[in-house]
Amino acid sequence: MKKNVSSLRPTKAIRDELRRDQIVAAARLCVVHHGFHATSMAQIAKQAQMSVGQIYRYFPSKDALIHAIVERIVNRRLEWLAVGGMQSDLPMALASRKFDDRPLDADDRRLWLEVTAEATRNPAVADIVRKADSLLHRQAVAAVRQDHPQLSEQEATARVELIAVLYGGTVFREMLEQQAEPAMLAALYREVFERLLPGSSHSDSPTRK
Numbered sequence: 784m785k786k787n788v789s790s791l792r793p794t795k796a797i798r799d800e801l802r803r804d805q806i807v808a809a810a811r812l813c814v815v816h817h818g819f820h821a822t823s824m825a826q827i828a829k830q831a832q833m834s835v836g837q838i839y840r841y842f843p844s845k846d847a848l849i850h851a852i853v854e855r856i857v858n859r860r861l862e863w864l865a866v867g868g869m870q871s872d873l874p875m876a877l878a879s880r881k882f883d884d885r886p887l888d889a890d891d892r893r894l895w896l897e898v899t900a901e902a903t904r905n906p907a908v909a910d911i912v913r914k915a916d917s918l919l920h921r922q923a924v925a926a927v928r929q930d931h932p933q934l935s936e937q938e939a940t941a942r943v944e945l946i947a948v949l950y951g952g953t954v955f956r957e958m959l960e961q962q963a964e965p966a967m968l969a970a971l972y973r974e975v976f977e978r979l980l981p982g983s984s985h986s987d988s989p990t991r992k
Contacts, residue, residue: 803841806831807851814852815890819897846907849898856891857915864919864926873946874972877953878965892954920947931980942979949975 793801809831813822824845828835842848876882882892902909920943927939934942949972 799841802833802837803851806833806838806841807848807855810848811852811890811894814897815893819849819901846905846911849901849908850911852894853898853911853915856895857919859891860919861922864922874969874976875965877949877972878963878969880953880957880961892957896954920944923947927980945979 806827810822810827813826813830817826824835824838827848828838831838842851882888898908899912902912920940923943923946924936924939927943928934928936931939
């Protein structure tokens with residue numbers, strides 16, 4: 784008995800989602816290699832092997848593409864938090880500038896810097912960045928309070944803010960030469976984290992990677 788070929792074809796919703804993913808992946812590559820302003824919709828279309836008109840059917844503007852890129856970065860960071868990312872060895876990660884082994888992680892950090900720079904000039908992008916940061920911050924505070932229930936929400940909020948500053952500053956300095964010996968720097972970070980999150984695993988595993 785012959786199978787109905789049309790019944791095996793993905794639905795329009797699935798095909799549209801695959802197209803959007805294809806376009807976002809192409810945009811990520813272009814922005815990573817050329818920067819936000821130097822990336823045109825024509826370049827993205829070429830990378831995605833589509834026409835510019837097809838791109839605009841799914842994303843009406845570059846800002847809409849930025850929103851999709853940021854949304855995916857945020858989702859990956861939320862997944863990281865959900866599987867206990869706050870329990871990872873953050874002092875060593877900060878000191879060595881080795882945050883994750885995921886293939887997309889380094890690109891995510893470069894893209895976040897690009898988007899943040901664009902936010903200083905573009906109010907629409909600034910709004911996207913603020914909302915994304917607020918969502919991540921709330922989830923990180925919840926994760927800290929789950930592991931450290933003795934902390935009030937205000938105390939956890941302050942600690943997450945300081946960790947965010949340490950992480951953001953380290954991401955910015957990735958492009959610069961490392962000035963301090965990582966092991967010595969990690970020891971200093973461990974002292975900071977012991978003050979921030981007393982009794983956490985960050986302070987008792989100097990050889991963890």
